[in-house]
Amino acid sequence: MHDKGHVAVIDFGSQYTQLIVRRVRELGFFAMLYALEDFPEIGKPGAIILSGGPRSTSDADAPDLDFEALKAFDVPVLGVCYGMQLLNLKFGGSVEASDRREYGPANLFPVNDSPLYDGISEISQVWMSHSDTVKIIPDGAKVIATNQHETPVSLQWDDRFFGIQFHPEVTHSHEGLMILKNFLKQAKELAPFKIDDFKREMIDNIRTTVGERQVVCGVSGGVDSTVLAVLLKEAGVKTRAIFVDNGLLRKNEAAEVQANFKRMGVDIETVDASERFLNALAGEGDPEKKRKIIGNMFIEVFWDAVGDAEMLAQGTLYPDVIESASNAKSKASVIKTHHNRVPKILELQAQGKVLEPLAELFKDEVRALGRSLGIEDDILQRHPFPGPGLSVRCPGVVDRERLEIIRECDAIFIGKLKEYGWYDKVWQAYAGLIPVKTVGVKGDERSYEWATNLRAVVSEDAMTAEWVDLPAKLLRETSQRILNDVKGINRVLYDISTKPPASIEWE
Numbered sequence: 001m002h003d004k005g006h007v008a009v010i011d012f013g014s015q016y017t018q019l020i021v022r023r024v025r026e027l028g029f030f031a032m033l034y035a036l037e038d039f040p041e042i043g044k045p046g047a048i049i050l051s052g053g054p055r056s057t058s059d060a061d062a063p064d065l066d067f068e069a070l071k072a073f074d075v076p077v078l079g080v081c082y083g084m085q086l087l088n089l090k091f092g093g094s095v096e097a098s099d100r101r102e103y104g105p106a107n108l109f110p111v112n113d114s115p116l117y118d119g120i121s122e123i124s125q126v127w128m129s130h131s132d133t134v135k136i137i138p139d140g141a142k143v144i145a146t147n148q149h150e151t152p153v154s155l156q157w158d159d160r161f162f163g164i165q166f167h168p169e170v171t172h173s174h175e176g177l178m179i180l181k182n183f184l185k186q187a188k189e190l191a192p193f194k195i196d197d198f199k200r201e202m203i204d205n206i207r208t209t210v211g212e213r214q215v216v217c218g219v220s221g222g223v224d225s226t227v228l229a230v231l232l233k234e235a236g237v238k239t240r241a242i243f244v245d246n247g248l249l250r251k252n253e254a255a256e257v258q259a260n261f262k263r264m265g266v267d268i269e270t271v272d273a274s275e276r277f278l279n280a281l282a283g284e285g286d287p288e289k290k291r292k293i294i295g296n297m298f299i300e301v302f303w304d305a306v307g308d309a310e311m312l313a314q315g316t317l318y319p320d321v322i323e324s325a326s327n328a329k330s331k332a333s334v335i336k337t338h339h340n341r342v343p344k345i346l347e348l349q350a351q352g353k354v355l356e357p358l359a360e361l362f363k364d365e366v367r368a369l370g371r372s373l374g375i376e377d378d379i380l381q382r383h384p385f386p387g388p389g390l391s392v393r394c395p396g397v398v399d400r401e402r403l404e405i406i407r408e409c410d411a412i413f414i415g416k417l418k419e420y421g422w423y424d425k426v427w428q429a430y431a432g433l434i435p436v437k438t439v440g441v442k443g444d445e446r447s448y449e450w451a452t453n454l455r456a457v458v459s460e461d462a463m464t465a466e467w468v469d470l471p472a473k474l475l476r477e478t479s480q481r482i483l484n485d486v487k488g489i490n491r492v493l494y495d496i497s498t499k500p501p502a503s504i505e506w507e
């Protein structure tokens with residue numbers, strides 16, 4: 001999209017490459033990630049960053065790039081880790097296996113004047129992850145930083161080629177962002193990253209791509225598909241937004257989703273398929289089978305409702321695209337879970353009929369876009385909710401009675417979190433059901449009922465999670481209300497398991 005002045009990040013396969021793109025955008029500049037195979041077809045960048053990677057430059061088939069083409073861009077270049085080693089080779093130096101493999105925090109000592117280390121501490125903590133190191137440093141190059149063993153870990157080959165052995169993009173490199181900023185200052189012209197500009201371009205693009213055709217999209221009420229549907233409305237293209245009620249939604253959720261869209265002026269078609277889903281799930285207790293049943297049923301119901309689609313819009317995000325771009329040669333984006341491997345979508349994709357306008361954005365950028373489109377914060381800050389819905393919060397068999405109990409407990413818990421101002425502080429929270437009956441006393445009678453598990457976690461990316469130390473008063477009031485009001489529950493438990501080893505959901 002931003003052909004001119006963007007920061008082109010070339011992917012050599014490091015697990016951190018995606019973060020480089022993020023950091024550059026955090027600094028206010030437009031960055032794009034390119035698979036190595038696409039180099040040098042990267043438009044007119046204002047700066048280039050070569051990422052790290054898992055390989056060694058001495059491997060027979062080590063990833064390589066056309067150095068003459070790189071020089072011809074005539075813009076500043078930063079090589080990170082593998083990228084630095086490759087540049088050193090290209091300039092006539094050498095790389096060899098290091099005596100000590102460095103992994104983890106290390107000290108960086110800037111030596112020699114280089115604009116890369118303007119304002120950086122004399123000793124700065126950085127994050128290393130490598131086993132090769134530069135050896136012979138070619139004439140004309142200078143060492144601009146070393147580590148605590150006086151090994152060169154940063155080089156400058158001329159005015160615009162820089163190399164760093166560490167990873168500035170991870171937060172363990174304390175001044176990493178500033179080092180990236182110093183590098184970007186070397187560029188003559190950089191495209192700014194502003195969500196409003198981006199929005200205008202997206203809308204123009206959607207209009208041009210779609211024309212008079214009709215676009216269908218599935219809306220779940222979640223952030224991605226809501227932003228997508230509102231964006232399509234803003235673009236003024238003919239749209240059918242379809243919302244499937246799978247019977248596994250939270251209390252009042254279907255009505256709330258409908259009301260939200262109505263307020264935003266987006267017409268949605270609701271397909272009430274709860275009966276079909278619950279019948280298909282009847283008696284099934286195996287978690288994997290349950291997921292499969294729900295996934296397949298979703299596809300069936302969704303495509304029944306759609307019929308023939310001229311175009312399909314999906315809320316694919318940048319991390320999905322990057323994941324597949326670095327795993328495979330093709331840049332075809334990963335199809336979102338619900339639609340996974342549906343022949344119909346693959347067919348539409350092959351015909352260029354799949355629209356993925358959010359595919360260049362990260363989640364927090366989608367939220368910013370949503371804000372710029374006037375979507376309420378309540379919707380944009382919603383906790384993530386799994387595709388298979390309450391089924392994953394109901395281990396074993398799912399039926400109406402159990403779902404009803406979960407809905408009531410969940411509504412009480414979420415209500416309390418909101419009342420106490422905790423909802424926005426946690427990543428995800430819910431009440432689930434533990435379908436094990438235990439003994440209790442209700443009134444004068446002995447009860448024999450199920451338990452509910454309350455879960456509230458904080459997380460950055462759902463890969464790891466910590467349970468939240470909620471105030472005892474909040475938990476006490478939640479428990480009292482559940483025990484008083486929800487029939488079928490005589491025990492309330494708070495889940496204090498981290499992920500790993502536990503997961504956020506129970507199934």
Ligand SMILES: Nc1ncnc2c1ncn2[C@@H]1O[C@H](COP(=O)(O)OP(=O)(O)OP(=O)(O)O)[C@@H](O)[C@H]1O
Nearest residue numbers: 218219220222223224225242243244315336338387
């Ligand atoms: N109940 C539903 N009705 C219609 N479409 C749905 C429904 N649930 C999911 N989808 C579609 O499938 C996509 C992927 O769903 P998933 O549950 O993985 O959520 P997601 O990736 O977090 O997206 P969102 O934030 O929109 O929920 C959604 O973006 C939406 O287009």
